[in-house]
Amino acid sequence: MAIVFQTQRFIIRHLEHTDRDGMFRLDSDPDVHTYLGNKPVQSMEEVDAVIQNIQSQYVRNGVGRLAITDKTSNDFLGWTGLKKLEEPYNNQVNVHDLGYRLIKTCWGKGVATETAMGTLNYGFNQLQLEKITAMADCENVGSNNVLTKVGMQFVETFMLDNTLHNWYELTRKAYFLENVAQ
Ligand SMILES: CC(C)(COP(=O)(O)OP(=O)(O)OC[C@H]1O[C@@H](n2cnc3c(N)ncnc32)[C@H](O)[C@@H]1OP(=O)(O)O)[C@@H](O)C(=O)NCCC(=O)NCCS
Numbered sequence: 001m002a003i004v005f006q007t008q009r010f011i012i013r014h015l016e017h018t019d020r021d022g023m024f025r026l027d028s029d030p031d032v033h034t035y036l037g038n039k040p041v042q043s044m045e046e047v048d049a050v051i052q053n054i055q056s057q058y059v060r061n062g063v064g065r066l067a068i069t070d071k072t073s074n075d076f077l078g079w080t081g082l083k084k085l086e087e088p089y090n091n092q093v094n095v096h097d098l099g100y101r102l103i104k105t106c107w108g109k110g111v112a113t114e115t116a117m118g119t120l121n122y123g124f125n126q127l128q129l130e131k132i133t134a135m136a137d138c139e140n141v142g143s144n145n146v147l148t149k150v151g152m153q154f155v156e157t158f159m160l161d162n163t164l165h166n167w168y169e170l171t172r173k174a175y176f177l178e179n180v181a182q
Pocket residue numbers: 031032033035036100101102103106107108109110111112113114135136137140141142143145146149
């Protein structure tokens with residue numbers, strides 16, 4: 001098991017083939033996909049392809065979305081982490097995007113906030129990144145709340161898949177200023 005980092009309540013590790021049941025539960029739920037601009041998966045083969053795609057990013061880019069598991073129960077809760085944007089979004093490419101997606105029964109317990117804070121810490125302290133970006137559908141109140149709460153700074157809105165999205169950035173300098181100030 002390749003653990004990447006830990007937070008108070010969670011282990012953050014590479015996604016594995018054995019996460020396929022949890023990933024199916026996550027990605028087959030229409031409620032999870034409300035603001036994601038893509039369709040829920042319908043088969044285990046689709047989930048296997050998603051996991052393989054993420055694993056190929058670990059090799060190619062050194063980063064990719066990571067599994068969140070509960071330290072006490074060992075349950076798979078969803079994913080968090082950084083994705084290197086290999087295609088342009090909001091005219092930016094090769095930047096590191098903070099993202100997360102959780103199984104519905106885990107919503108409203110601070111999981112996204114705690115693991116996103118861990119991801120920023122990992123990105124700036126371990127990977128020594130200069131900038132982390134993020135995006136969310138303007139109507140995705142939960143995700144916009146998480147991004148604001150962890151200190152991501154709103155930059156502008158942009159269109160993605162015919163839907164207005166918010167674009168956020170956090171520079172290394174601003175991250176350390178925010179964290180020293182606390
Ligand atoms: C968005 C998502 C990650 C939020 O995860 P979560 O673990 O429930 O978020 P947190 O518990 O850390 O909540 C952070 C803050 O946002 C608020 N919040 C979370 N979901 C909310 C919602 N749907 N509506 C309003 N506020 C919400 C919380 O109350 C909390 O604020 P507070 O500390 O002031 O009370 C989760 O709902 C999810 O996985 N959704 C589906 C996938 C998705 O949309 N991913 C993001 C794509 S950009």
